[in-house]
Amino acid sequence: MKISIWGEELAGWIACAQLATFGNEIIKAGSALTPMQSSIRAEPGLLDRLQQAIDSGRMVDADLADPYSADVHWLAVAPGELDSASEIVARIAASGRRNVLVVSQSNLGTGASDALQARLDTALGQHLVYLPDMLQGGQAMRQFAHPDVLLLGCEDEAARVGVTALLRPFTREGTEIRLMSRREAEFTKFAITGMLALRLGYINELAMLADHVGVDIETVRDGMSTDPRVGPHYLSPGCGFGGHHFTQYIEGLAGLLSQTRGSRLLETVLEQNEHHKELPFRKLWQHYHCELRDKRIAIWGLAFKPGVATVESAPSLRIVDALLAQGATVQLHDPEAQQEFRAIYGEQPQLVYCDAPYDAVDGADALLLLTAWPDYWSPNYTELHRLMREPVIVDGRNVYDPQLLHDLGFTYYGVGRNSH
Amino acid sequence: MSRDSCWRALRQSAHSLQDTHLSELLADESRFDTLSFEHDGVLLDLSRQRFTPDVLQQLVELAQASGLRDGIDALIGGARVNHTEQRAALHTALRTPADGHVLVDGEDVIPEVQATLDKMETLIATLHSGQWRGFSGEAIDTVVNIGVGGSDLGPLMACHALEEFQPDAARSIELHFVSSMDGSQLSGLLSRLNPATTLFVLSSKSFTTIDTLANAATACQWLVDASGLEREIILRHHFIGITAQPDKASEWGIPTQNQLLFWEWTGGRYSLWSAIGFPIAVQIGMAGFRQLLAGAHSMDRHFQQAEFDRNLPVLLALTGIWNINLLDIHANAILPYDGRLAHLPAYLEQLEMESNGKSVRLDGNRVDTRTCPVLWGEIGPNAQHAFYQLLHQGTEAVMCDFIVPIRRYTDQSPHLQEQHRLALANCLAQARVLALGDHALDPQQAAAAPPWKRYRGNQPSSMILLDELTPYSLGQLIALYEHKVYTQAVIWQINPFDQWGVELGKKMATEMLGALEQNACDHDFDCATRGLLERIAARGDRT
Numbered sequence: 001m002k003i004s005i006w007g008e009e010l011a012g013w014i015a016c017a018q019l020a021t022f023g024n025e026i027i028k029a030g031s032a033l034t035p036m037q038s039s040i041r042a043e044p045g046l047l048d049r050l051q052q053a054i055d056s057g058r059m060v061d062a063d064l065a066d067p068y069s070a071d072v073h074w075l076a077v078a079p080g081e082l083d084s085a086s087e088i089v090a091r092i093a094a095s096g097r098r099n100v101l102v103v104s105q106s107n108l109g110t111g112a113s114d115a116l117q118a119r120l121d122t123a124l125g126q127h128l129v130y131l132p133d134m135l136q137g138g139q140a141m142r143q144f145a146h147p148d149v150l151l152l153g154c155e156d157e158a159a160r161v162g163v164t165a166l167l168r169p170f171t172r173e174g175t176e177i178r179l180m181s182r183r184e185a186e187f188t189k190f191a192i193t194g195m196l197a198l199r200l201g202y203i204n205e206l207a208m209l210a211d212h213v214g215v216d217i218e219t220v221r222d223g224m225s226t227d228p229r230v231g232p233h234y235l236s237p238g239c240g241f242g243g244h245h246f247t248q249y250i251e252g253l254a255g256l257l258s259q260t261r262g263s264r265l266l267e268t269v270l271e272q273n274e275h276h277k278e279l280p281f282r283k284l285w286q287h288y289h290c291e292l293r294d295k296r297i298a299i300w301g302l303a304f305k306p307g308v309a310t311v312e313s314a315p316s317l318r319i320v321d322a323l324l325a326q327g328a329t330v331q332l333h334d335p336e337a338q339q340e341f342r343a344i345y346g347e348q349p350q351l352v353y354c355d356a357p358y359d360a361v362d363g364a365d366a367l368l369l370l371t372a373w374p375d376y377w378s379p380n381y382t383e384l385h386r387l388m389r390e391p392v393i394v395d396g397r398n399v400y401d402p403q404l405l406h407d408l409g410f411t412y413y414g415v416g417r418n419s420h
Numbered sequence: 421m422s423r424d425s426c427w428r429a430l431r432q433s434a435h436s437l438q439d440t441h442l443s444e445l446l447a448d449e450s451r452f453d454t455l456s457f458e459h460d461g462v463l464l465d466l467s468r469q470r471f472t473p474d475v476l477q478q479l480v481e482l483a484q485a486s487g488l489r490d491g492i493d494a495l496i497g498g499a500r501v502n503h504t505e506q507r508a509a510l511h512t513a514l515r516t517p518a519d520g521h522v523l524v525d526g527e528d529v530i531p532e533v534q535a536t537l538d539k540m541e542t543l544i545a546t547l548h549s550g551q552w553r554g555f556s557g558e559a560i561d562t563v564v565n566i567g568v569g570g571s572d573l574g575p576l577m578a579c580h581a582l583e584e585f586q587p588d589a590a591r592s593i594e595l596h597f598v599s600s601m602d603g604s605q606l607s608g609l610l611s612r613l614n615p616a617t618t619l620f621v622l623s624s625k626s627f628t629t630i631d632t633l634a635n636a637a638t639a640c641q642w643l644v645d646a647s648g649l650e651r652e653i654i655l656r657h658h659f660i661g662i663t664a665q666p667d668k669a670s671e672w673g674i675p676t677q678n679q680l681l682f683w684e685w686t687g688g689r690y691s692l693w694s695a696i697g698f699p700i701a702v703q704i705g706m707a708g709f710r711q712l713l714a715g716a717h718s719m720d721r722h723f724q725q726a727e728f729d730r731n732l733p734v735l736l737a738l739t740g741i742w743n744i745n746l747l748d749i750h751a752n753a754i755l756p757y758d759g760r761l762a763h764l765p766a767y768l769e770q771l772e773m774e775s776n777g778k779s780v781r782l783d784g785n786r787v788d789t790r791t792c793p794v795l796w797g798e799i800g801p802n803a804q805h806a807f808y809q810l811l812h813q814g815t816e817a818v819m820c821d822f823i824v825p826i827r828r829y830t831d832q833s834p835h836l837q838e839q840h841r842l843a844l845a846n847c848l849a850q851a852r853v854l855a856l857g858d859h860a861l862d863p864q865q866a867a868a869a870p871p872w873k874r875y876r877g878n879q880p881s882s883m884i885l886l887d888e889l890t891p892y893s894l895g896q897l898i899a900l901y902e903h904k905v906y907t908q909a910v911i912w913q914i915n916p917f918d919q920w921g922v923e924l925g926k927k928m929a930t931e932m933l934g935a936l937e938q939n940a941c942d943h944d945f946d947c948a949t950r951g952l953l954e955r956i957a958a959r960g961d962r963t
Contacts (some may be wrong), residue, residue: 039779275558282557290555325551 001166004029004067005074006088010040010103011133012076014144017046019074020053022169027060029067038336039307045141051108068095072166075104076133082108089116092126099125101162105133107245109252110190113153113182127159132184132189137307149176150239190253194266197250199234200241203270204276207237207416217416218398237415239370239396240277242313244306247273277315280368280394281322283413287366287392293327296389297314298364300357301371301397303337311337311344315396316370324350333360335373358387366392372399380410426482433475434746441667442470442878443859446452457730459722462896464732468855469739469749479738480728483911488734490821491910496724498524502687503782509917510683511690511902515713524685533874536681536695540707543680543698547619548589548705554657555647556616564596564609565699566639567623568631571662572599574692574772575623575699577763578712581894584760586703595703601631606638615646621660623696625688627668630926636672662695687917689770690902708891715895723903733903739882740819740904741911745789749817749880754797754809757824757847758840760889762948764823765797768901775905775916780912791912793819800824801846811854812875820881823897827888847883854879904916 002183003019004027004089005012013035020026033054035041053059053294068091077085085106092100102120104113111129120126130153135143147170154160164177171177203221211402217237225232241247247270254266288295304314311317323330331352332338338353345351354360357375359368361384369376377399385391391410393400398414405412421429445451446467454473456465466476495501498508510529513522518534546552550559565575576597596613598605620639624632636659643654651673661674664682680695692700692712699708719733728734743749752772754765759763776792798806800822811818824847829836858866866874884900886893909916935945939957 278557285553285557286555289649290553290557321549322551322553322557325546325549326553379797 001025001071001369002027002035002065002070003072003074003166004062004070005076006030006067006085007075007077007081007106008035008037008040009078009105009133009134010043010137010140012074013040013046013050014043014135014140015074015076015105017049017053017141018144018170020058021049023058025058025060026053026064027062027065027067027070029062033059033061033266037308037310039305042307043137043140043215049141057338068092068097071100072162073102075102075106077106077108079245079252081106082112085112085116086119089119089128093120094247094253096124098125099162100127101159101166102126102128102132103163103166104128105248106363107133107189107193108186109117110183110256113186117182119145122156125158125386127154127156127162128182129154129159129163131163132185132192134189134192145170146173147171147175149178151178151180151185151188153180153182155181165287193246193249194253196234197241197246197266197273197358199360200236203235204415205272210416211418215416216402218414220416235396238372239279239315239415240273242277242315243308243310249312274318277318278322279415280315280370280396280413281319283394284366284368284392285288285326286334287394287411287413289298292323295328295365296331296363297323297328298331298333298367298388300333300367300369300376301359301373302332302334302341303371303373306371306373307334307410309340309414311341314370316341317344319368319370320345320351324348331360331362331364333357334371337371358383361387364388365390366394368394368396369399370396372397381405381410385409421481423482423485423486426478426485427607429478430475430482430742431490432747433471434742435476437470437472437475440470441859442468442855442880443857444577445470445472446855457732457735459726459732460718460896461887461893462719462732462900463883463885464736464900465481465885466735466739468851469742469880470878471596471739471742471881475742476735476738478730479742480734482741483728483734483738483907486911486913488728488907491906492724495906496522496720498522498529498685502915503916504915504920508685509687509690510685511693512717514682514686515717515720515899517717529683529685532681532683537706537710539697540680540698540701540709544701544706547566547702548587548594550592550709552619552657554616554618555643555649555654558616560617560658561592562594562596562613562618563620563621563699563702564598564613564618565597565623565641566606566632566635567621567662567696568599568601568629569770570688570691571623571629571696572597573626573767574689574695575765577761578692578697578700578894578898579703579769580763581760581889582700582704582708582712582891585704585708585891587708590703590705593702596701598635599631601634603635603638606635607791608640611641613676615643615658618643619658619660621662621698622669622672622674623698625664625682625686625691627661627663627665627672630929633672635942638645660698662698665794682790689774692898692916704891711891712895715890715892715897716899717895718892718897719899719903723899733900734907736882736900737904737907737911740793743819744791747817748790749819750790750793751816751818752793752795753803753818753820754801755803755820755822755847755850756797757800757822757843758828758889759799761823762799765795767898768797769795772900772905774919774922776909776912776914777921778909778912778914780914786912786915787912789912791914792908797821800850801843804846804850808850811879813872818879820851820854820879821884822847822881823884823886825886825889825893830888851881851883853877854881868917891954 005016006029008031016026016028026234041047075085113128117128132151149220202296207217221235224230254270257263258267302311302316320330329350331354333354393410393412400413402417451467455467496512498510500506500508502509508524513529514533516522516530520530521528522530552560554560596609622636643658644651655673656675659674660678661669662667662680664684666679666681669679682694686694723733754768756764772795773792778791779787781787824844829842853860855877857875905916935953
């Protein structure tokens with residue numbers, strides 16, 4: 001089959017690699033032939049497989065082949081890119097091509113797939129199915145190749161047959177396909193994302209409480225996850241979740257709940273998350289008795305999560321704003337996101353951009369760890385202690401061992417770990 | 421012409437008009453055109469006043485003979501017009517643009533006025549950006565203004581009036597006002613507020629006002645208890661002091677960086693234009709606050725420059741003089757037909773009655789005319805269900821000020837626009853009936869009504885019509901009344917800027933507090949006081 005794959009989401013790249021393996025001709029439309037984002041590049045097995053597809057000629061870019069000549073279109077655009085999705089679909093319709101299947105893996109909100117379908121010409125056999133993106137970073141290749149269950153939003157028999165045939169190489173081991181309407185599939189995806197946000201919100205609330213009752217939330221979390229009804233996923237306390245897509249997606253759901261149901265449930269989670277992003281600042285503020293003027297503060301990690309170069313909705317933005325407003329000098333390091341951060345903040349006398357993590361802590365009155373980049377997990381503590389003016393560490397991601405740091409002479413603040 | 425001959429001429433006119441009903445005056449078709457006046461979007465209609473254009477001319481002559489022109493120049497020029505306290509009254513300087521100059525004792529005050537505005541702007545920007553942090557490091561989201569009198573009424577009135585002009589950045593901040601010395605407003609509020617995110621603004625010109633300091637002490641203790649931190653840290657992050665006595669504020673513990681200053685030459689009831697207006701800026705932003713100042717400044721220039729016979733504040737004042745001193749009317753109702761102006765009557769009560777509630781002239785002699793009448797008021801449509809009965813059929817002659825904007829809800833639902841039209845219709849109808857009485861009806865129909873359904877009419881009223889209520893037009897409106905008050909004070913030859921009448925009671929209260937605390941009754945007290953103290957002592961410690 002000739003398949004055009006649109007968008008730069010993880011799901012699209014995984015589809016490129018996996019579908020190419022089984023003899024499909026892939027046209028990667030609207031981007032380069034390999035992903036830019038480091039978290040996607042780091043996906044185990046992905047780059048090798050893409051390279052094989054490119055080398056074998058089974059994957060080409062849109063300069064070599066017309067994307068609208070394909071039989072199948074795979075849409076993996078980011079939330080908020082409904083307009084570009086609409087444009088692609090409109091051009092597919094305008095091509096007048098018969099029996100075109102569009103597989104959407106884009107989280108564009110409930111009703112978006114129906115809206116896209118409406119732009120297609122059903123008389124010509126142009127159909128859109130919605131296949132919710134359930135991939136988790138780190139295991140995406142395996143999950144795509146061996147799904148236990150697939151949810152499929154599909155309202156046309158020919159389209160069902162088409163998509164089932166396309167996915168047959170991956171479903172031979174008895175994958176269950178749950179068929180539902182496009183709208184139901186979208187809502188299911190929505191509901192899962194909301195549930196994850198609630199879990200994060202809940203564990204962060206518990207972390208706050210843990211500080212008050214004198215227990216270590218990490219120990220509690222470990223205990224919680226032994227209950228199979230709870231499980232281990234999405235239970236890591238930290239200084240708030242960021243990322244444009246996730247936040248925007250939850251905001252959409254929160255807005256829908258509050259407008260149509262008057263429910264504040266998810267809005268509260270979002271508000272608390274914003275509040276939580278400033279937690280490291282508050283710990284620091286209290287440590288220094290509400291006075292941070294002329295303090296020198298090191299920040300490790302600006303990206304909203306490890307593996308990405310973006311700072312959208314990241315806790316680092318709020319914390320740097322707060323520190324600047326209090327008259328502190330901020331020494332920053334991030335392995336990848338520094339450039340984007342610099343584009344927003346520019347050069348300021350209170351901001352020092354550092355190329356190496358140890359440059360950032362030089363002479364610092366505290367170190368705030370905001371992103372759990374692997375580079376930061378096992379620092380040279382002796383060096384750290386030597387370089388810092390005051391050995392104060394605020395660990396926004398609970399990556400360090402409180403006891404160890406205490407023994408090494410650091411003052412340590414984690415999230416929900418006041419018991420140490 | 422001398423003042424005396426002006427008064428004589430006016431008395432003569434009053435005598436000849438005494439039997440003329442307003443309905444007869446209003447029969448003159450040109451009356452509205454002759455007796456309504458406009459400046460920069462504000463219309464003052466005096467055609468329902470019980471005078472003729474000729475009388476208004478006589479009143480203008482009285483103003484001239486009273487030295488009003490010099491009086492205005494003295495006020496705005498920074499002369500010591502408040503002679504009992506030997507100081508200027510320069511609320512007009514507070515709204516003079518940065519390129520202006522006002523000299524007090526040879527020194528230009530405008531640079532320091534502008535410096536305070538700049539400091540306000542910095543503090544407001546910190547608050548609005550969410551970067552004013554409380555003791556926990558959380559952003560301040562609640563501001564409580566603690567002040568009384570001028571430090572309360574002005575900001576409260578303006579904040580209520582201009583709520584819809586809140587910029588987005590200000591929406592995250594909730595604003596409260598606390599004034600009563602008994603703590604009843606504060607105690608209820610503290611139980612609902614989060615100490616970590618609450619900032620208190622202490623507004624006191626002298627920083628000795630007991631009402632304010634008592635509330636402030638309670639608030640400070642509440643924060644110390646909640647935070648477990650030292651008072652000094654709490655004061656640094658949770659208190660702003662607005663005062664003309666920085667030493668006193670420092671002594672109380674407000675750090676210099678949290679002090680906003682104004683000056684001895686700013687009277688309390690004229691102070692909303694100064695740093696006392698900080699809560700207004702919290703609500704509507706500095707740009708909005710500067711609009712308020714600009715509106716007032718427009719009225720200041722008009723007051724100083726316009727001929728008296730088309731000078732709005734002067735004409736409003738002269739209308740009052742006519743009603744009070746020549747028609748013997750001693751009640752003035754303030755009737756805004758707009759719920760946003762709910763606190764305007766209370767504000768004007770203070771402005772007028774504390775300013776001109778005087779009976780000693782500048783020369784130390786007792787006045788020989790009546791001065792400030794009793795003012796009161798209420799949102800018009802609500803007052804229609806309360807005291808309008810007295811206006812229509814009671815025995816008291818009352819002059820009314822109707823205040824209403826023409827446009828409202830222009831970008832909102834047609835239903836709300838209809839509600840404003842309803843208010844406007846009521847405003848116009850009430851003013852008409854008060855003036856005409858039964859003459860508004862068909863004569864036969866009126867004559868057939870039983871006595872209790874008859875309307876006397878002949879109650880005079882002024883109509884102040886704003887195009888719309890904005891920070892700018894509110895500034896104009898308040899300045900209009902301020903200058904009205906000053907004009908009347910010049911004609912009555914009294915000092916509108918002191919308030920000695922309120923001092924003795926404060927002093928007595930201090931003595932009385934001692935008596936209550938010690939359960940001791942001083943035999944110098946009068947028998948009524950003694951009797952009450954004894955009963956309180958006997959029953960006070962029962963629970």
